[in-house]
Each structure stands twice: as structure tokens, then as C-alpha cells.
Amino acid sequence: MAFAEQIKKLEQEGWTKHPVACTMCGAFCGLVEMRKEGEPVSEKTVRIFPNPGHPQQGYCGRSAATMWVWNHPLRLKKPLKRVGEKGEGKFKEITWDEALDGIAGQLKTIVEKYGESSIASTSHTFSGFSKWITLPLGSPNNIGHASSCNAGGISGRHWVFGKGFDGAGKMEPDYANLRYLLLIGRSMGAAMGALHTLNIARANGARVVSIDPRMPDISYGDVDWVGIRPSTDAAFVMGLINRMIQDGTADFDFIQRFTNGAYLVRDNGRPLTQADVIEGGDKAKYVVANATGELSFRGLKKNEAGAVVFDEDPAFKAVLEGVAPVKLTDGTTIPVKTAYEVVKETAAPYTPEKVYEITGVEPGILLRIAKEFTNLKGVIDDGWYTSKNGTDVQLYQLICIANAMNGNIDIPGGLVVTAGAGFSVPSVSAGKGPNGEKWQMAKEKRIDKIVYPEASATFKVALQAAVTGKPYPIKGVFFVGTTMFHREANSQELAEQLKKLELCVVQDVLPQELVDYADYVLPATYFMERKEMAGVKWALNGSIYLSDPGLTPPKGCEARHDVWILLEILRRAFPEKAERVGYKECKTAEEFNKYFDAFTDKGFNKFLAKCESQKPGWAEKIKKDIETQGWSTIKTKKYNEYPYHKPFGTPSGKVEIYAFQSFKNEATEKAIAPVSGYIPSPAFTAPKKNSNEFILVSGKNCVTCSGLNMFTQPTRYLGDRTVWMNPVDAQRLGIRNGDMAEIEGIDTKYVGQARITVTKKVVPGAVFAFGFSGGNRTKHLVNDPEYQFVKEGINSHWFATGYAQPIFGNVANNSSVRIKKVRG
Numbered sequence: 001m002a003f004a005e006q007i008k009k010l011e012q013e014g015w016t017k018h019p020v021a022c023t024m025c026g027a028f029c030g031l032v033e034m035r036k037e038g039e040p041v042s043e044k045t046v047r048i049f050p051n052p053g054h055p056q057q058g059y060c061g062r063s064a065a066t067m068w069v070w071n072h073p074l075r076l077k078k079p080l081k082r083v084g085e086k087g088e089g090k091f092k093e094i095t096w097d098e099a100l101d102g103i104a105g106q107l108k109t110i111v112e113k114y115g116e117s118s119i120a121s122t123s124h125t126f127s128g129f130s131k132w133i134t135l136p137l138g139s140p141n142n143i144g145h146a147s148s149c150n151a152g153g154i155s156g157r158h159w160v161f162g163k164g165f166d167g168a169g170k171m172e173p174d175y176a177n178l179r180y181l182l183l184i185g186r187s188m189g190a191a192m193g194a195l196h197t198l199n200i201a202r203a204n205g206a207r208v209v210s211i212d213p214r215m216p217d218i219s220y221g222d223v224d225w226v227g228i229r230p231s232t233d234a235a236f237v238m239g240l241i242n243r244m245i246q247d248g249t250a251d252f253d254f255i256q257r258f259t260n261g262a263y264l265v266r267d268n269g270r271p272l273t274q275a276d277v278i279e280g281g282d283k284a285k286y287v288v289a290n291a292t293g294e295l296s297f298r299g300l301k302k303n304e305a306g307a308v309v310f311d312e313d314p315a316f317k318a319v320l321e322g323v324a325p326v327k328l329t330d331g332t333t334i335p336v337k338t339a340y341e342v343v344k345e346t347a348a349p350y351t352p353e354k355v356y357e358i359t360g361v362e363p364g365i366l367l368r369i370a371k372e373f374t375n376l377k378g379v380i381d382d383g384w385y386t387s388k389n390g391t392d393v394q395l396y397q398l399i400c401i402a403n404a405m406n407g408n409i410d411i412p413g414g415l416v417v418t419a420g421a422g423f424s425v426p427s428v429s430a431g432k433g434p435n436g437e438k439w440q441m442a443k444e445k446r447i448d449k450i451v452y453p454e455a456s457a458t459f460k461v462a463l464q465a466a467v468t469g470k471p472y473p474i475k476g477v478f479f480v481g482t483t484m485f486h487r488e489a490n491s492q493e494l495a496e497q498l499k500k501l502e503l504c505v506v507q508d509v510l511p512q513e514l515v516d517y518a519d520y521v522l523p524a525t526y527f528m529e530r531k532e533m534a535g536v537k538w539a540l541n542g543s544i545y546l547s548d549p550g551l552t553p554p555k556g557c558e559a560r561h562d563v564w565i566l567l568e569i570l571r572r573a574f575p576e577k578a579e580r581v582g583y584k585e586c587k588t589a590e591e592f593n594k595y596f597d598a599f600t601d602k603g604f605n606k607f608l609a610k611c612e613s614q615k616p617g618w619a620e621k622i623k624k625d626i627e628t629q630g631w632s633t634i635k636t637k638k639y640n641e642y643p644y645h646k647p648f649g650t651p652s653g654k655v656e657i658y659a660f661q662s663f664k665n666e667a668t669e670k671a672i673a674p675v676s677g678y679i680p681s682p683a684f685t686a687p688k689k690n691s692n693e694f695i696l697v698s699g700k701n702c703v704t705c706s707g708l709n710m711f712t713q714p715t716r717y718l719g720d721r722t723v724w725m726n727p728v729d730a731q732r733l734g735i736r737n738g739d740m741a742e743i744e745g746i747d748t749k750y751v752g753q754a755r756i757t758v759t760k761k762v763v764p765g766a767v768f769a770f771g772f773s774g775g776n777r778t779k780h781l782v783n784d785p786e787y788q789f790v791k792e793g794i795n796s797h798w799f800a801t802g803y804a805q806p807i808f809g810n811v812a813n814n815s816s817v818r819i820k821k822v823r824g
């Protein structure tokens with residue numbers, strides 16, 4: 001029976017319907033919670049369904065396990081205070097008052113001694129609750145998890161599409177209308193809820209090809225899997241670009257008109273500007289030439305309405321190759337190339353044979369994919385969690401360039417700019433409260449931005465500062481719902497850094513490994529127990545949703561809302577700072593919900609008023625949609641806007657297949673080429689061929705791979721905590737399916753154990769393990785024999801060096817390891 005019918009049937013039987021936005025992995029997919037009223041809440045009386053028709057319809061193995069979290073036997077129920085050594089994981093139960101007063105006292109002492117900036121906070125979800133302590137305190141150090149997730153993708157997109165088009169969900173493949181999708185290292189079974197939409201396109205005949213060292217779960221159906229050596233994806237993409245150029249199948253008209261491909265570049269690689277060729281010319285205007293050598297200038301200007309628009313002669317037919325030397329204002333004549341020519345020269349060495357040598361992908365496969373990609377105007381998915389090798393910004397930059405050269409930008413089935421609903425809830429930001437309050441922040445810059453100026457968020461800098469005191473000391477950290485050992489690479493370093501903190505507070509739902517290092521562990525609610533409203537992130541059209549599951553924590557569990565915990569600590573330490581966000585003591589959960597939900601109501605009412613002023617009657621429709629289905633679509637995506645009529649956020653406003661931003665400063669110039677080639681991974685020692693050394697690759701699937709889900713019983717049976725090895729390698733090492741093996745990090749020397757699955761689903765020379773699948777080393781809080789399975793297997797981050805890419809700060813999670821059989 002279809003989900004919609006099942007839901008209807010339950011409604012007829014008296015079950016109530018509640019919209020939910022899932023955060024089992026953080027993507028806020030649309031679910032429906034069906035509740036059998038009048039009976040005690042359990043996984044039998046609360047059933048979770050995909051929300052039919054929701055623009056980001058959720059459903060994966062993780063969300064199906066939602067209710068196994070609610071009443072989990074290991075659920076953190078009361079505040080805990082450390083009684084053993086840091087890392088020992090020994091705690092005693094204390095009251096909320098004892099915990100909050102104890103933390104507030106330590107917070108005050110640290111801030112008085114070292115200043116506000118010595119306190120940092122971090123979380124994993126888009127709600128970013130952790131900011132509610134650091135920002136009102138005046139510390140800039142609320143730092144997210146991007147460095148271990150999509151930071152490489154953000155920077156790669158930033159370099160090609162520019163500011164405003166690089167963030168999460170802003171540019172996405174048009175999944176619903178795809179003709180052809182190339183997934184490079186991206187498993188659609190991982191987070192970010194686009195799988196359902198993609199499946200609609202697959203049902204309509206879209207082709208999907210996955211290029212990955214391991215066969216991802218999406219390939220178990222009709223998706224082609226092409227195995228590739230780990231960390232060589234950039235060479236494959238370069239091979240693709242080279243083929244498009246050599247075969248003449250690139251979209252040259254798009255390149256000429258809508259990228260900076262025709263822009264002239266000097267012999268030092270820098271763009272030629274109007275100021276170089278005309279006395280008093282504009283440095284922000286770039287130079288193009290036509291077939292007769294005439295020059296023209298392209299730039300940006302503001303129109304009468306104040307909007308930034310292109311400033312160029314649309315009739316000027318710029319050439320992509322063969323421009324004669326150009327005379328400068330000082331009278332000298334210099335040779336020039338077009339940006340496209342530089343791309344062409346950079347890609348030229350990546351012949352199918354060369355690509356095969358680097359990647360192991362047969363020349364015939366590359367040729368076939370290049371043909372399909374261009375014939376069908378396909379798109380390469382540039383997003384989300386993939387295994388990282390420390391050269392990821394360059395890889396994502398190349399993926400964006402390949403998409404642009406295929407002319408698939410902002411067209412149906414291409415890589416498109418999503419519409420966005422324009423809805424926001426008043427919140428706290430640096431120096432600004434949700435009611436318009438203002439305050440002075442500490443003078444220090446956010447600590448990761450000092451070390452990695454282009455970073456989206458590199459939290460590891462804060463923990464390094466806990467040890468070294470540089471660039472300035474960090475003494476206290478609030479970890480809000482984030483499984484650090486499954487998030488940050490190099491677990492050994494992490495453990496040592498955590499021990500150095502004077503104050504380590506962990507707020508969570510289940511006892512993941514980080515709790516062992518906490519001074520205080522505080523039980524928090526999760527998405528089934530709190531209300532939220534926001535824009536739908538991963539959808540083509542702009543929609544808003546309500547998540548209102550309305551459960552309260554189970555009997556005996558004193559879990560509280562993360563923001564209440566943080567604001568109560570702040571109020572007890574610095575009442576005047578809590579008032580910066582309008583917070584005064586809230587004793588009960590109801591009192592707090594009233595305070596916090598008022599922001600949502602305010603944002604929603606303002607939004608409704610805006611919509612009503614645009615179209616009378618619209619506000620009522622939105623309210624009704626939300627009430628009956630939990631979501632409402634506000635804005636329909638218009639295609640062919642960027643870069644046809646509206647500029648991107650790059651210096652030229654065009655899609656930059658040759659990044660002018662690389663010349664931003666000395667550091668960026670050194671860190672990244674305007675168009676990159678393949679760079680072997682600097683993050684780990686390369687393994688010796690045909691030995692017991694391998695690259696350890698991690699990845700996700702649609703069953704496990706969530707910090708909450710890894711504890712649930714469904715994962716015990718559906719999850720996979722083994723390490724995959726190709727039969728060729730297994731035979732050489734005398735390893736059989738199911739054998740227990742010892743795995744040693746070549747660089748980190750860390751040793752772990754896991755069972756081996758011998759399978760052709762991973763390429764020779766690489767081994768694979770699911771991220772978040774197990775390998776939890778929590779010592780004392782997980783002693784229930786039923787849950788020992790969370791300790792099985794390995795966590796790939798134990799073996800990774802934690803290498804962060806200069807300037808950008810995105811971290812590599814792949815590593816190289818030695819493997820030997822322990823027993824059968």
C-alpha cells in the first residue's frame with residue numbers, strides 16, 4: 001500500500017498526524033509521525049512515514065529508526081559530572097541545578113581570566129543551537145562541522161560561482177528533471193534527502209553513473225558503478241574536460257557568452273583588465289577580443305533599480321582562441337591567451353590512457369561517459385559527504401568547471417540555482433540579538449579564520465589552541481549534539497586535545513564516545529521533542545515546513561532543549577549577557593518553549609504579512625497548507641536566470657572556468673591555481689602497491705551513518721561494521737570472508753580490529769568502511785551487553801592524519817593502513 005494510503009487508513013482508525021522534519025542525519029527531510037492517541041508512546045504507537053508530496057520527501061533506514069532513539073535504553077537521562085580522569089568515562093548523576101551552577105561557575109572563572117574568546121562551541125545540525133552560548137557571551141568562536149563535511153564543496157563552488165552561490169543547497173543538480181547524473185564519490189544514500197526526488201527522475205528514464213572506489217548502495221539497482229582508485233577523481237574529471245574539448249562536444253557558445261572563457265589572461269596568469277590597455281581604464285572590467293583582434297570590455301554595473309547586472313556589448317562575438325598580442329598603456333606589447341585556452345592546455349595531458357594510468361578507469365569507459373555526459377547534457381553532482389583527500393577544493397572546482405563546459409547551468413535537468421522561500425526565524429548572530437539587541441563582541445577574530453582565512457568552519461583549530469594557546473587560548477568548549485570522534489579526523493589528536501580543556505560540556509541524546517572526555521554530560525532533547533520551522537533546503541522550489549512532533553522525553557528522562565541548557569548556563573554566569581537575547585530564567589520546559597517559539601511565530605507572522613501584501617489571500621493558503629500537510633511551496637523555480645540575465649557572485653559575474661579569485665592575495669595564489677590539475681593526496685603516505693598496504697576509504701549509505709542511528713537496534717542488523725577488501729587483495733594476504741583483521745594507520749600508528757568482507761564492491765588497493773557504522777570506544781556508559789555492537793568495527797577517523805588543506809581548512813578523512821589477518 002502506498003504511504004499516503006497507509007497514512008489515510010491510520011487516520012480513519014483514529015491515529016493523529018504530525019509533520020516532522022527529520023534530523024537523524026541533519027537534512028530536515030519531510031516525514032509524518034502517526035500517533036495512536038490514548039496509548040503510551042512507543043515505537044508501536046508512533047509510526048514514521050515519508051511525508052507524501054513533500055518537496056524533500058524523506059525516507060531512509062535512518063529516519064525509520066527514529067523512535068528507537070526516543071526510548072533507547074542507553075538514552076542520557078540525567079545530568080552527569082565527571083568523577084574519574086578525563087577520558088576514563090566515569091561519572092555520577094547530579095541535579096540540573098548542580099550541573100548548571102557548576103558549569104556557570106567555571107565559565108565565569110575562565111572568561112574573567114582569559115576573555116570571552118577562550119570559549120568555543122560547535123554543533124552538527126543546521127539549527128546551529130551551539131551559537132546560543134558563544135555569540136551572546138561575546139565570543140566569535142561558534143564554529144561548525146563543515147571542514148569534515150562539505151567545506152571542500154563550498155570552496156570549490158565559491159571559486160567557480162562565487163559568493164552567495166556556494167552555500168548548502170544553493171546550487172543543486174535539478175534531480176527531478178535529470179537526464180544524466182554523474183556521482184563522483186557521492187552516495188545518494190548518504191545524507192541530504194535528495195534520493196526520493198532522484199528516484200522520480202530514474203523512473204522517468206534518467207541515467208545515473210557512480211564513480212567511486214566502492215560500490216555505493218544506489219548502484220544496487222540500475223545505476224552503473226565505475227570503480228576508481230581513491231583520491232584520483234580530479235584526473236578523471238580532467239580527462240572528461242579534455243574529451244569535451246578534443247571531441248568538440250563542449251558547449252562553446254555557453255563558454256564564450258556565459259563563462260569567463262573568452263576573457264584575456266596575461267603571461268603571468270592574471271586577467272587582463274581595461275586599466276591595462278586604456279589609460280584611466282577600469283580595473284574591474286575584463287578584456288575580450290573578436291576574430292579581427294578588436295577588443296571589448298566586460299564587467300558589472302548597477303542598474304537604475306540598484307541591481308548588479310552585466311555591463312557588456314551582447315553583440316560582440318568574442319573568440320575563445322588565437323588572440324594576437326595586446327598593447328598595454330605603457331607601450332609594451334604582451335602575449336595573451338584566453339582563459340579557455342589555459343583550461344584547454346591544463347586538461348590536454350589527461351588523455352584517456354593517462355587517466356587510466358592514474359585512476360584505473362579504462363579508456364573506453366571514459367570515452368563512453370564523456371559522450372553520454374555531453375549528448376544528454378548531464379550534470380556532475382558536486383555535493384556532500386565523500387571521502388576526502390586534502391585536494392578536495394580543486395576536485396570540486398573541476399567538477400563545477402566540467403558542468404559549466406557542458407552548458408548545463410540553470411537549465412532543466414542541469415546544475416541549477418534553487419529558488420529559496422526567503423523565510424527566516426529571528427535568531428542570534430555576532431553582536432545582534434533576535435529582538436534587535438546589539439552588543440560589542442570580543443575583538444579577536446574567529447579562531448579558525450586566522451589560520452584558514454577561506455574556511456567555512458574548521459573546528460580543529462579551536463582544539464589545537466587548547467593545547468598550544470595559539471593563535472590564542474581556548475579553555476572551554478560546548479559540544480552540542482555532535483559526535484566528534486566520528487566527525488573529526490585523527491581521533492588520537494582529538495582525545496589529547498579534549499583532555500587539555502578546562503571545561504568540556506557535552507549535550508547529547510546518546511552516550512557517543514565524546515562523553516568520556518566531558519566534565520559534564522547533559523541530556524538533551526532531539527527533533528521528535530521540539531518544534532521548528534524553516535525553509536526546505538534541498539528542493540528546487542522554495543518551500544517552508546513545520547516540524548511539530550509534540551512528543552516529550554520518556555518517563556524518567558530529564559532531557560531539556562539544547563538552547564535552554566545553554567542560556568541557563570549563560571544566565572547563571574552572566575545574567576546581563578543572557579538578556580542580550582531577551583532571556584530571563586525559564587524554570588519549566590513550557591516556559592522555555594514560550595520564550596523560544598515566540599521567535600518562530602514572529603518570523604512566520606512577518607513572512608505571512610509579506611506574502612499577503614503580494615497576493616491577498618495567500619497567507620490563509622500558506623497557513624492551511626502548513627496545517628494540513630506540514631509544508632507550503634512559496635516560490636517556483638525559474639530556469640535560465642543565472643548567468644543568462646543575472647550575474648553570479650564571482651569577480652566577473654560569469655561562471656569562472658578560470659578563477660580570478662585565485663589572485664585575491666598572495667596566500668590564495670599559492671594555495672590554488674585558477675584551474676587545477678590532479679594532485680596526489682598530500683594527506684597520507686601512499687601505500688605500496690601489491691602489499692598489505694591500502695588506502696582506507698570511508699563513505700555512507702542510507703541505513704547507517706548517523707550519530708544517533710548507530711546506536712539503534714535496526715542498525716545492529718541492517719548495518720555493516722566490517723571492512724571491505726577486494727578478492728584479489730584478500731587472496732594475496734590469505735584473508736577469507738569474515739576473518740578478523742588488525743588494521744594499523746601507516747601515519748598515525750593507531751591499531752584497530754574489524755572483520756573483513758571480501759567483495760568486488762571495492763577496487764583493488766583500497767579498503768572501505770562505512771562512516772558512523774561503529775568503532776565506538778566509549779568505556780563506561782555503554783556497558784549494556786545488547787549494545788556492545790556499537791563498539792564493533794572501526795571508525796576510519798582513528799587512522800586519518802587530520803590533514804587540512806591550506807587556506808581552506810577542509811580536512812582529509814581518508815588514510816593509508818596496513819592490514820594483517822588476526823584470526824578466522
Ligand code: SF4
Nearest residue numbers: 022025027029058062
Ligand atoms: S536523509 Fe534520511 S536520516 Fe537524513 S534527514 Fe532525510 S530522512 Fe532523515
